Amino acid sequence: MLPETVAAAFPLPDQAQWRSAVDKVLKGADFEKRLVSQSADGIRIAPLYPAAPAGLRPMRAATGRWQVAARLDHPSPAAARDLALADLEGGAETLVLSFAGARAARGYGLVAEDVAALDTALDGVMLDLIRLRLDPAPAGERNARLVAELIARRDIDPAKADVDFGLDPIGVFASHGALSAAWPELGRRLATLIGELRGRGFSGPFLTVDTRPYHEAGASEAQELGAAMATALAYLRALEAGGMALDLARDAISFTLVADTDEFMTIAKFRAARLLWERVQQACGLAPKPMALHAETAWRSLTRRDPWVNQLRATIASFSAGIGGADSLTVLPFTAALGLADAFARRVARNTQLILLEEANLWRVADPAAGAGGFEALTQGLCEQGWSKLQDLEREAADGLPGMIAALANGHVQQGLARQRALRAKAIATRREPITGTSEFPNLGETSVSVLAVPPVADGSEAVATETGLMTEALPSVRLAEAFEALRDQADAATTRRGTRPTVFLATLGSIADFTARAGFARNLFEAGGLAAPSGDGFASGGATDLAALVTAFETSGARLACLCGSDAGYAGEAIAVAQALQAKGASVWLAGRPGDLESALNQAGVSAFIFAGCDVIEALRSAHAIAAP
Structure with missing residues (x-):
């Protein structure tokens, strides 16, 4: 602290003095038009904020490092094993199993129809020492049982196996356009499967609220948050109707959010998600627990042209997820938009996180954004807008369908995302939202990058609802640079x-x-x-x-x-x-x-x-x- 005599020589200016100095520079120009912007949800973004008072803190369940996650998405079990072992030896702590058919597999994905193939893919992996996550897929129930069978085959105590089973039928409905059974029946099946896995000793989470389909279809931050909370509510109600205690239903759920290249909005979104989940739990009469929050860098922000710039995008997104409080993080390889990433691109994805963890030491502060006026204002604004989007979705409930499923079935979600997608497309086309290396500073002499020479596999998108299931328009997956x-x-x-x-x-x-x-x-x-x-x-x-x-x-x-x-x-x-x-x-x-x-x-x-x-x-x-x- 400066001595009082020195501090007195540098009096702190107040907001009015700052505004007076700014007005002189503006020379009559409109302050709001020149220096104030708006987020995609209409949240006012000012150039300066006062320090924020202490308020609700969106805390994680446990402080410390976030977990470095790597994707297991090569179709060949043997090749997937080699890549996975290299990831683990290189610093990854979590493997994300992206089976063929998962939206996140992008046309690739592990082909494992039986436990023997899965055993090959995870040969040499000590499953009791790492965390496994499953990407949501149409065959999610089968995939979950395969993992459980593998752990039993290896004689590992399920209580010591850290597995997020990734069941997300609502997310699959959004991304593939088909619900495999009537919702009440599907809810009963989920409750039965979770009960079965709990009976074996697994602690979960079992269900994943995955917002990637909405983000890839153009969702704003508030739309993504509203979809997340509405989906979580649908799962809580379904599990409770299936005979599960509400607190156990809550503990069965994890979340996957997208970390994008807008640093401030991503940090605020992650903080707002935790606060909104606490509010939902309170509304359900539960004593709130912190959400289990996984992050993945944004697919829609990746480019095929000058893909090296994707490394910068991944760094910003990773930084934002870490500051925002992610429990684990997957960084998409910088070549992902071009094909299946090779070992080099996977290593760069891991090291992006490791540098932020080990050299920047981001994890050493529990909530670095706390008290910063700008972040607190954006967090509060997203809480309000996200809650409004949740209420909007809940009002769509009809004919025994919860709000989120009804809103997907009747096209309400698709229409809202299409409007937002059109607004962003206009911003991209006019370069109000520039894409470095693509719409700005293109490089006609760029050198090519390498990806694995692996043909796509059947993606499972042909999954068709049963006679009692639902069909709807699948959400598109659109990268911003495509035009x-x-x-x-x-x-x-x-x-x-x-x-x-x-x-x-x-x-x-x-x-x-x-x-x-x-x-x-x-x-x-x-x-x-x-x-x-x-x-x-x-x-x-x-x-x-x-x-x-x-x-x-x-x-x-x-x-x-x-x-x-x-x-x-x-x-x-x-x-x-x-x-x-x-x-x-x-x-x-x-x-x-x-x-x-x-x-x-x-x-x-x-x-x-x-x-x-x-x-x-x-x-x-x-x-x-x-x-x-x-």
Whole structure:
């Protein structure tokens, strides 16, 4: 602590003084529009918050390290074993069994139809020393029994086996579109199976509330939280109806949330999830216990282009999950969107966590966000919005179906997620939500990365409901970068077909200082769609643009599309003449920047489109492709 005499020399400014200084810098600009943003759920995000008073703390069941989890998803049991042993030797403490048919297996997944195959996949793995998690799958009950049989075969005390059995029929209903039996019957089967596993000595958890299907379909943070709580309530009621005491039903449930690349919102979401679960338990008349919370980094944020950037995304997501209080974490390999990860990508995924644990020491503080005004405000906002989404889902209950299942069956969930997905797609297309390496700073010369040469397996998505089951529209799994990746694929195909990459000619006006900013903007935009847009030192001559040299360069380039790049003054003085000259040579002419008062004159001169910050880049690139590589 500073001595009082020194501290007195540096008086602490208050909020009013800070606001006064900010207003001077804004010079009359609207504070709310310039410095305040909103989350996807409309939560106000301010630039500065006061310290928050002590309040409810979203604590874990036990302090300490989170567990490093690695996926076991290779179809071959023998190959899966080798990868799993390397993961465990490299620092993993949990294995996530992703059987073929699981949504999370992405078309791959362990093929183990019997206990012998599972035994091969886990050969050499000391099951009494590690934790096992099962990814939800249509064959979840069979998979759970296989694991129980393997532990019995190895003569391991089930009480010493740490297994999360991953049963999640509601999540499977959302992701695959089919419920295998009528809900009351399915609830009875769940209660029976859990009772059977408990009778063998397993302590669970047995059911998993998995929010990945909703997140991949575009869910906001509050939508994800609302779906989680509504699903958990459906399971509590089903198990209680099956004769299970409510406290035992609660103990049977774990949660899987998605850690995304928005650091503040991910931390707040994880903290809010714990507080919401406490509130649900209180409403059920239970003395609250902390939730068992597993995290996985976001599938929807992965990119196929410049996949090395996925390592940065994974680091942010892992940091956020750790700060937010995850009990265990799976980091998706940075090549996961391209295929089945090899040993190198798996090692990078493990080490991402190990560095945060062992070198950054994130686990040594129980709740690092506690008392931080921004995090506390976002946490509270998500609690309120998440609770509202829960109530919205609960109101859909009908015909003996709990709210979450009814909302999936009648399309209420799908419609809400589609609206949110459309809003995010617009933000992606206009680059208000940039994707580094894809929509911003693309790398046309990127080197390829390696994945395992393993063909996809039958994914089990053909699972069909029985006569008494339900069918609904399965939630889509959408990565944010897909629209840009499709354009890059289209450009690559044209490059192969033509022998050269489709090119946009940047018609730079004036000196380098005049055109650099807009030429850089245009190049970045066109390359995001796979179109080359080289620029050199320009065509300046005698304080103006050498029109003849520019036109000759265009003809030499072989391009069909030319984009004018210069300053506002350059556009006013030269753009019309340059556009007319380029159009006379057969060019389709665009202009980088907003046209302002010149729009009509530029259109008459042949400028057919304008690209600028905030324009729909996807639509612009589709039009550019039609011109540059028909």
